[in-house]
Amino acid sequence: MSNSRPIGVFDSGIGGLTVVRALTHHLPHENIVYFGDTARVPYGPKSSQVVREYAAQDTDVLLEHDVKMIVIACNTVSAVALDVVQKRAKVPVVGVIQPGAEAAARATTKKRVGIIGTIGTINSYAYVNTLRQIDPGIQAFSQACPLFVPLAEEGWTDHKATELIAKEYLFPLTLEKIDTLILGCTHYPLLTTIIGKVLHQSVTLIDSGEATAVTVKRLLDEKNMRNASKLKPNLQFNVSDVPHRFTEVGERFLGQKLGRVHRVAGFAA
Amino acid sequence: MSNSRPIGVFDSGIGGLTVVRALTHHLPHENIVYFGDTARVPYGPKSSQVVREYAAQDTDVLLEHDVKMIVIACNTVSAVALDVVQKRAKVPVVGVIQPGAEAAARATTKKRVGIIGTIGTINSYAYVNTLRQIDPGIQAFSQACPLFVPLAEEGWTDHKATELIAKEYLFPLTLEKIDTLILGCTHYPLLTTIIGKVLHQSVTLIDSGEATAVTVKRLLDEKNMRNASKLKPNLQFNVSDVPHRFTEVGERFLGQKLGRVHRVAGFAA
Numbered sequence: 001m002s003n004s005r006p007i008g009v010f011d012s013g014i015g016g017l018t019v020v021r022a023l024t025h026h027l028p029h030e031n032i033v034y035f036g037d038t039a040r041v042p043y044g045p046k047s048s049q050v051v052r053e054y055a056a057q058d059t060d061v062l063l064e065h066d067v068k069m070i071v072i073a074c075n076t077v078s079a080v081a082l083d084v085v086q087k088r089a090k091v092p093v094v095g096v097i098q099p100g101a102e103a104a105a106r107a108t109t110k111k112r113v114g115i116i117g118t119i120g121t122i123n124s125y126a127y128v129n130t131l132r133q134i135d136p137g138i139q140a141f142s143q144a145c146p147l148f149v150p151l152a153e154e155g156w157t158d159h160k161a162t163e164l165i166a167k168e169y170l171f172p173l174t175l176e177k178i179d180t181l182i183l184g185c186t187h188y189p190l191l192t193t194i195i196g197k198v199l200h201q202s203v204t205l206i207d208s209g210e211a212t213a214v215t216v217k218r219l220l221d222e223k224n225m226r227n228a229s230k231l232k233p234n235l236q237f238n239v240s241d242v243p244h245r246f247t248e249v250g251e252r253f254l255g256q257k258l259g260r261v262h263r264v265a266g267f268a269a
Numbered sequence: 270m271s272n273s274r275p276i277g278v279f280d281s282g283i284g285g286l287t288v289v290r291a292l293t294h295h296l297p298h299e300n301i302v303y304f305g306d307t308a309r310v311p312y313g314p315k316s317s318q319v320v321r322e323y324a325a326q327d328t329d330v331l332l333e334h335d336v337k338m339i340v341i342a343c344n345t346v347s348a349v350a351l352d353v354v355q356k357r358a359k360v361p362v363v364g365v366i367q368p369g370a371e372a373a374a375r376a377t378t379k380k381r382v383g384i385i386g387t388i389g390t391i392n393s394y395a396y397v398n399t400l401r402q403i404d405p406g407i408q409a410f411s412q413a414c415p416l417f418v419p420l421a422e423e424g425w426t427d428h429k430a431t432e433l434i435a436k437e438y439l440f441p442l443t444l445e446k447i448d449t450l451i452l453g454c455t456h457y458p459l460l461t462t463i464i465g466k467v468l469h470q471s472v473t474l475i476d477s478g479e480a481t482a483v484t485v486k487r488l489l490d491e492k493n494m495r496n497a498s499k500l501k502p503n504l505q506f507n508v509s510d511v512p513h514r515f516t517e518v519g520e521r522f523l524g525q526k527l528g529r530v531h532r533v534a535g536f537a538a
Contacts (some may be wrong), residue, residue, distance in 0.1 A: 039319050040309045050308050050510045119513045150419045161437075164430040241319045244388045 002228030006031035006236070007216065008067030008091075010058040013041030014246070015149070015186035016073030017253035019096070022213035023071070024235070024256075027220070030227050031234045033065040039240035039267040042149060044118025044185070048080040051120060055081035059088045061238065061264055067091060068225055071216060075100075075117050075184045075208065079126035092219060099215040100182050100208030101130035107204045108180040111138045114173040114203070117184030119144045127184055141176045145169045145185075152187040153249055157194060166191070166198045173199075180204045190253065235259070240267035271497030275300035275505070276485065277336030277360075279327040282310030283515070284418070284455035285342030286522035288365070291482035292340070293504070293525075296489070299496050300503045302334040308509035308536040311418060313387025313454070317349040320389060324350035328357045330507065330533055336360060337494055340485060344369075344453045344477065345387050348395035361488060368484040369451050369477030370399035376473045377449040380407045383442040383472070386453030388413045396453055410445045414438045414454075421456040422518055426463060435460070435467045442468075449473045459522065504528070509536035 007027075009020055013036050020034055037043075037058055043051050055077045062070055070093045072078045072085055078095030086093045104113050115127040122144040131138045147165050156162050173181065181203050183189060189207050196205060220226045227233070239246070242263055250258050276296075278289055282305050289303055306312075306327055312320050324346045331339055339362045341347045341354055347364030355362045373382050384396040391413040400407045416434050425431050442450065450472050452458060458476050465474060489495045496502070508515070511532055519527050 039315065045512045045514075046308065047510050047512055050512075123513060146423055147416075147419055147425075150416055154415055156416075159433075159437075161430040161433040164428075164433065168428075168430075241316050243314045243316055243319075244392060245314075 003068050003225045004031060004227045004229055005066055005068040006033040006234070007069050007071060008033050008035070008062030008065060009071045009073045010035040010037070010062055011074040011186060012036070012043035012076065013038050014250045014253050017250055018186045018189045019071065019073035019209035019212060020235070021253070021255045022207070022210045023216060026213040026217045029230055029233050033062060033067060033236045034238060035061045035264065036239045037267065038243050038246065042118070043074065043076045044120045044149065045146065046120065048120070048124070051076055052081040052084050055084050056088055059085045063089060069094065069216065069219070071212065072096065073186055073209065073212070075186065076120040079121045079124040092223070094212060094216055094219065096186070096208040096212045097126045097130055099211035100184065100206055101127055101134060103211035104180050104182050104206045105131060105134045105138060107206060108138065110177070110179045111135070112176060112178045113138055113140050114176065114178035114181040115140060115142045115184050116145045116169065116181065116188065118149065119146055121184050127182055141173055141178060143169055143173055148191055149185065149187045152190040155252060157190050162191070162194055163198065166194050170195065170198050178203060180206060182206045182208060184208060236262070238262045238264050240264050272337050272494045273300060273496045273498055274335055274337040275302040275503070276338050276340060277302050277304070277331030277334060278340045278342045279304040279306070279331055280343040280455060281305070281312035281345065282307050283519045283522050286519055287455045287458045288340065288342035288478035288481060289504070290522070290524045291476070291479045292485060295482040295486045298499055298502050302331060302336060302505045303507060304330045304533065305508045306536065307512050307515065311387070312343065312345045313389045313418065314415065315389065317389070317393070320345055321350040321353050324353050325357055328354045332358060338363065338485065338488070340481065341365065342455055342478065342481070344455065345389040348390045348393040361492070363481060363485055363488065365455070365477040365481045366395045366399055368480035369453065369475055370396055370403060372480035373449050373451050373475045374400060374403045374407060376475060377407065379446070379448045380404070381445060381447045382407055382409050383445070383447035383450040384409060384411045384453050385414045385438070385450065385457065387418065388415055390453050396451055410442055410447060412438055412442055417460055418454065418456045421459040424518070424521060426459050431460070431463055432467065435463050439464065439467050447472060449475060451475045451477060453477060505531065507531045507533050509533050
């Protein structure tokens with residue numbers, strides 16, 4: 001059974017575009033509807049209560065597009081509001097935490113896994129708890145890296161200042177002799193080079209967005225929900241605000257042209 | 270005529286607490302009601318349209334407290350939505366742009382003024398236009414510094430990485446041989462030491478929040494609206510979200526204990 005309905009993807013802003021990039025790589029014929037809540041970004045520092053309310057509203061935006069699946073392309077939402085989205089949607093919901101944790105559990109040889117993310121994601125212990133469920137023998141070490149998001153958005157991905165900041169954030173994790181590091185924020189794949197340099201390449205980096213795309217592909221196959229069409233798919237980008245430099249920054253995250261971006265009304269009211 | 274009604278102060282988040290600090294210094298007996306829109310912070314990168322809608326809602330929160338004056342303790346809002354607030358409020362409204370520009374015009378000897386701020390503030394040309402109105406002979410040079418806000422919130426005010434970032438942002442302004450620099454964002458006073466160091470102390474730094482407090486004092490005197498009571502005033506802090514580390518970061522900005530913070534409902538809906 002073919003299913004040409006779009007996959008719905010949402011994020012607090014533009015970070016989720018790295019997940020869309022991974023999805024288009026693994027599923028080149030799927031239609032995708034994206035929603036970024038750019039009027040209220042970032043979610044990372046905000047309370048769980050507010051993130052849960054925002055997640056419910058973001059879900060509703062996607063449901064209006066008759067999506068066949070919802071991908072929460074935001075670690076903070078996946079960490080604190082997965083149940084909110086699952087309860088609201090009648091379609092399968094995939095967050096980035098479980099796929100990222102599974103990929104890390106497979107990759108680690110010494111069972112010592114580091115996790116970096118926003119303050120919201122780290123404080124939720126979502127990755128730590130999920131890793132423990134997968135393998136109670138894994139030791140997990142967390143570090144919030146709040147400056148990584150603005151550095152990635154500024155495009156300072158190869159700057160001496162970014163390297164200094166990365167060294168400071170990651171130093172405690174190197175002391176713990178991790179062999180695997182979960183990039184628990186969709187912005188962080190842009191900083192892979194500098195993170196790898198600081199960690200001396202001895203650590204396997206896990207991109208949760210990439211792992212999520214693989215999970216989405218498997219789920220669609222299991223449920224016979226793949227789009228059979230081999231035509232160029234439709235990618236539609238919606239945002240609650242079109243902020244300054246949106247296109248420039250967004251295309252760096254997506255890795256291709258964004259095309260026309262729709263502004264969804266009602267998020268400032 | 271005495272007037273014990275509070276002064277209303279609002280900001281996109283916690284940055285405006287540096288303005289409250291200046292107000293309590295210059296007006297130690299005035300009651301103050303503060304509102305920080307922490308559920309939607311930051312405004313700096315967002316479009317003017319969204320900032321204007323948010324500013325109207327923030328104004329309404331203060332008006333419910335029967336304030337006698339509104340201080341827009343946010344450069345981005347002052348730059349793009351002063352008219353929105355003025356139209357909505359029946360009380361005097363003071364933004365931070367005009368007082369900051371006036372203080373800079375008085376301070377400059379070579380009539381070469383630099384301005385740093387968020388992307389929203391810089392793109393609005395509000396400081397440039399105001400400086401020109403005050404003195405057409407002044408040459409103004411602008412630089413957006415998006416990383417300064419997260420660095421100030423992280424408390425990295427004396428970090429080598431912050432110094433590198435400040436050097437990169439401020440280098441073009443040093444080439445223009447400015448003698449005065451407007452700190453056009455309420456977060457930046459926390460970075461005064463590092464900015465001064467990078468500029469080699471030859472440049473006068475203008476804190477718009479400080480200049481605004483002086484203007485508020487003058488206006489209250491002109492209008493006979495000062496509070497005659499010499500008792501300890503009531504400072505009430507309201508936010509739309511109580512984000513992670515709010516108290517820790519907020520008290521660093523305010524320079525004193527915050528006390529009880531009220532969450533205003535309805536900003537996540």
